[in-house]
Amino acid sequence: MFSNKNDITASAFPLPNDTIVSSKICDSGVKQYSGYLNITPDANMFFWFFESRKDPKNSPLTIWLSGGPGISSMAPLFEQIGPCTVDNTNKSILSENSWNNVSNLLFIDQPIGVGFSYGTHMVNTSEQAAADIYNFLQRFFTVFPQYASLDLHLFSESYGGHYVPVIAKLIIQNNNLINNCKIDLIPINLKSCGIAGAWVDPAIQIDSYINFAENNTYKPLLDPPSIKKMSDAWTICKHNIDECYKTNSKQDCSIANITCKGDYFGIFVKNSGVGVYDIRTKNGLPDSIYRNYLEKSVILNSIGVNTEATKFIEVDNKVYSRFADSGDIIHSMKSQVEFLLDNNIPMMFYTGDADFICNWMGGNEMAESLKWKRHQNFKNATFQEWTVDGVKVGEIRKVEGLCNGHLHFESKQDAENFYITAKGQTFLIEDENVGIIEVYFKPPTHYTRNNNSNRYDNGEGTSSSTTMSNEVYFKPPTHYKNNSNRYDNGEGTSCSTTMSNFDKVKSNFATVKTNFLSVKRNDTKAKSNQESYESISSASNVAELRRCNTENLIEFLLNDEEFAKMNIGENFLSKLHEEDITVNSFIRLRKADLKECGLKICPSLEVEEYISSLGWYTYDI
Structure with missing residues (x-):
């Protein structure tokens, strides 16, 4: 049912806080929806969905979740892969190289408290966050069943190395239960996962810090006395991580996070004088221009933000603190990644060579340590040049099901130009050897785009005044699997009995x-x-x-x-x-x-x- 021409309020069960609008903000040329899905009575999760610019009914669906924990997915929407960027005059500019050139795009602010998502339902572990995302997807596909059968690719960055493996494993496990008629939910057609700068296994990745400080692509970052201090601190840090892995207790894992961050990592921060997200800089990441854009009331109203209940929170330190206090940050997600690989879900890990926290050396060791059916094949594989349009952008190692790469740019401008001028078809391509969507970029989260030559969005501040088409309809999440392995329209059942x-x-x-x-x-x-x-x-x-x-x-x-x-x-x-x-x-x-x-x-x-x-x-x- 519709509360007005632009709002959708519908659910398998009445959930009156669901409010979805269809606007023309950012990319006026495609159908889009944004607003809130009420995943529990006290959790309102914000999302922004854009249809593909090319054949949306047959394009895949790519979901992007930011990391942190506690960072809004509006950052990648406006600064990485979304349909538009924002310039210094607070206007949106259409991005000609957005991923929605070839894929439907769904950005989700999660966990609750991040971005525009609000409520009293707070989580503090990756498992709890995964449950919320799964519930969100069930509701999303109930509201928009026309997208439920699309191939789904799950992407994230940084703490997404925790989020994505747990979410994807839950999807696979529940799909099996759905197929066996043991639960009555919508199957999710997960095809691959990709994570930039993935935080997967702290024991391996934190251990890489000293090596990276001495032997990174650019220059040594610490003097010998500081290296000695880090080595001494690593002994205590490693012991505490080992205890966390052994007991998996909140107390032990929280202690490990405190000692490793404060005593070990703190030595690097104090003595290196470089940014931990980009060692080529001294001050870390620049301020995000798009935040001012999201303070404009006309924009907030057009995309369905509940301005009376929340304001935009780009980085929620409270969310980070909850995950840190629970010990989740030090948990390893290797077993979940191995589960996905052994269940034929292709995985891609890619890292920039200037990132310290989730550096490429630790990422490579993590990928090599994974125990799965093609483990030895991957260990035997060698790094090859990673090229786009004949230009080397980094190195990559891959076998069927898994690829791991790191990218290098000579300058900030090279990275910026590479990202925004790459051909649309090179952003998402099916690799015949890996069978995974490959992403050709390393984080322009560190960069702001130049503001020339792109046309302005002519839909600034407007909302659609037309009624929703009949393709948006709502059914309880029942009977979604039929013999063709496609989304069932709910007219029949896939199970029968006496x-x-x-x-x-x-x-x-x-x-x-x-x-x-x-x-x-x-x-x-x-x-x-x-x-x-x-x-x-x-x-x-x-x-x-x-x-x-x-x-x-x-x-x-x-x-x-x-x-x-x-x-x-x-x-x-x-x-x-x-x-x-x-x-x-x-x-x-x-x-x-x-x-x-x-x-x-x-x-x-x-x-x-x-x-x-x-x-x-x-x-x-």
Whole structure:
């Protein structure tokens, strides 16, 4: 349903904070959507989507997530790969070399608190952030089903070395469950992942700092006494990282982050006199011009920003602090990358040779250390010249499924000109050996573009006044997989069964559910019980199983003393039954929609936590 000609408010379940607008900002020549998807009752995630300039129905979908943790994805939109840039006069300029020349583009501000995203739902681990992104994608493809079947390429930078592997693994795991009819969600057609300056394995990458300080492409960055201090500090830093890897405890990993950042990394910062993101500079990154552009009320209104609830936060230090305090920054994501490679998801890592924090030496060692089915092939592969249009831009090493490269430019202007003048078709190409989208650039996050020769966007400050086409429609996320492995229009189901399976579920449910009382979600016994339940239910008709699950959940909760103490009341259970809500999705109901039931707490908080502890809500997305 539409609240007005430009706003979309729709969902599988009513979520009134969803507000999406269609504007002509930045690139007036393509269809675009921006605004908020409400991923939980207290989390409003901002996005900006641009259709491809060439055949959007058959172009892939590329998602970009900034790193940090805590950096807005508006930076790459305006400074790297997006359809427009901003000049010194605070005007947008169409970028002729945007990735949307060949791909649909989706930029997401995440986690909550970053950019324009707002709410009280705060996360502090990569796993929690991945769950939010997965939930966002489920909602995005529900609102825009015409994009759900497109090939998807997931790109990020820096802390994306944590985000992307976890998100991609969750996608693969849930796709398997969807294909086996064990969960009722939209399959995501993930094809590849690419990460610039990836922060994947701190033990390996932090260890590279001394070597890089002495032997980088440009010049030695520290004198011998400073190198000695770093070497001494590394002993303590490494010990603490090893403890973090061993225990995986919040305390040990947080201590490792503090000692490595303060004592070890701090020596380099104090004594090198160079920028840690670009060792050719002394002052680090320049200010972003686009921030002033995003302070203009006409722009904010046109792209659907809730100016009463939030203001733009390019770098959210609070988000960084939460991830640091949880120890997530020191966690290794190598196993997740290896999982993706072994599940035939191509990966590309690329790094600029002037980046210190996520330097190319550590990135190369990380890629070489990955244990996967073509591990030895990759180790045996040699670096080759990386060229674009006959010009060498760096070196790259690749085998089928994995490539790792670093890029070198003689000057800031070379990098800038290379990035903005490259042919559109060279930005995203299918490499026949790697089978991955290759990206020919290293971070112009360090640079601002020149402001001549590009035409201005004639859609400045305007919004579309036309009604949305019929292709935007909304369905609950059910029955999305059919025999052709394409998006199903929801008219039929991909699973069928007889009532005998349904009866088996009910007859066996009493035994299974009683075990949930004494075990927690991650226990082996809980997993065994869940697998037992899944083995019974996997062949069941989706609609019948939904009703069965709901009935058994209600029966269980009515007889559960702990739940009774929470004073939820039977009205809530009746609401579940009336709406035919699945066990896996009932907490998505908004508190506002349940006021008639007289609830005293929000189902997405205490209730979700309690039912999760019993093992019911296993697929927590």
